[in-house]
Every structure is written in C-alpha cells, then in structure tokens.
Amino acid sequence: MPKSEKLEVDQGFFDKVYEVVRHIPHGRVTSYGAIASCIGSPSAARMVGWALNKSHGLTPFVPAHRVVNRNGVLTGKHHFPGGETMKEMLESENVKIIGDQVVDFKKLYWNPRTEI
DNA sequence: CGTCTGACGCACG
DNA sequence: GCGTGCGCCAGAC
Numbered sequence: 001m002p003k004s005e006k007l008e009v010d011q012g013f014f015d016k017v018y019e020v021v022r023h024i025p026h027g028r029v030t031s032y033g034a035i036a037s038c039i040g041s042p043s044a045a046r047m048v049g050w051a052l053n054k055s056h057g058l059t060p061f062v063p064a065h066r067v068v069n070r071n072g073v074l075t076g077k078h079h080f081p082g083g084e085t086m087k088e089m090l091e092s093e094n095v096k097i098i099g100d101q102v103v104d105f106k107k108l109y110w111n112p113r114t115e116i
Numbered sequence: 117c118g119t120c121t122g123a124c125g126c127a128c129g
Numbered sequence: 130g131c132g133t134g135c136g137c138c139a140g141a142c
Contacts, residue, residue, distance in 0.1 A: 047122090
C-alpha cells in the first residue's frame with residue numbers, strides 16, 4: 001500500500017473540514033454537525049469548530065463565518081477579531097442577522113452532503 | 117501517560 | 130420549551 005495513496009485519504013480531520021467549508025457558496029451557511037457528518041464523524045461537531053479556530057488566517061481563505069451551529073446562531077463570533085466581524089462578513093454577503101441568529105437560516109442552509 | 121478543554125449535538129427529565 | 134449531562138476526537142499541559 002503506497003504511502004501516497006494513504007495520504008489522500010488520511011489528510012486529517014481538519015483538512016477535510018477546510019475542504020468542505022471552502023465549498024460553501026457565497027451568501028450561504030451551514031452547520032458544524034453537517035460538516036462533521038459529511039466527513040464521516042457525525043458527532044464530531046466540536047472538532048469542526050476546533051479546526052475552524054485554527055483556520056483563522058489560513059490560506060486559502062476558509063469562510064468560517066459561514067459556519068454556524070444547528071440553531072443558526074453565530075456561536076463562534078467571539079473568536080473573530082473585534083467582536084462583530086462574523087456578523088459583518090455575513091451581512092456583506094447579503095445574509096441578515098438578528099442578534100446572533102441568522103435570518104431564514106433554513107433557506108440559506110447549505111447541505112454539504114447533498115450539494116457538494 | 118492522565119486529565120482538561122473545546123466555535124457542538126443529542127438524549128433525558 | 131429549557132436546563133443538565135454525556136459523547137465525540139484531537140491537542141495542550
């Protein structure tokens with residue numbers, strides 16, 4: 001079994017997370033759990049958030065602001081510089097936010113498993 | 117090597 | 130409908 005072959009499969013949890021997140025269309029959002037499920041670990045939603053934390057300032061740019069929790073709430077906004085950065089970035093993509101809640105989250109929800 | 121923590125999700129009461 | 134507890138996997142100390 002060549003190592004190169006294994007390398008493609010065993011990139012690691014976070015790399016897969018980045019790959020999925022990068023596929024999120026402009027002006028759309030998805031959830032941690034959906035990503036986790038898409039990469040093969042349905043209950044590893046925490047790891048997704050953890051990976052995204054490390055993704056900050058990474059290249060290519062990973063739109064972590066498009067990833068919210070299952071409720072459509074911007075749980076990770078505190079990890080962005082400033083405090084309202086995540087909200088502002090989403091609003092710049094025509095995504096409306098009320099408080100920390102994404103408006104029409106259900107409509108804007110992008111399912112990586114179905115639409116990837 | 118053991119323990120705690122973490123941008124979540126779900127089951128249970 | 131809301132609060133609490135547990136599990137998930139990986140890394141830091």
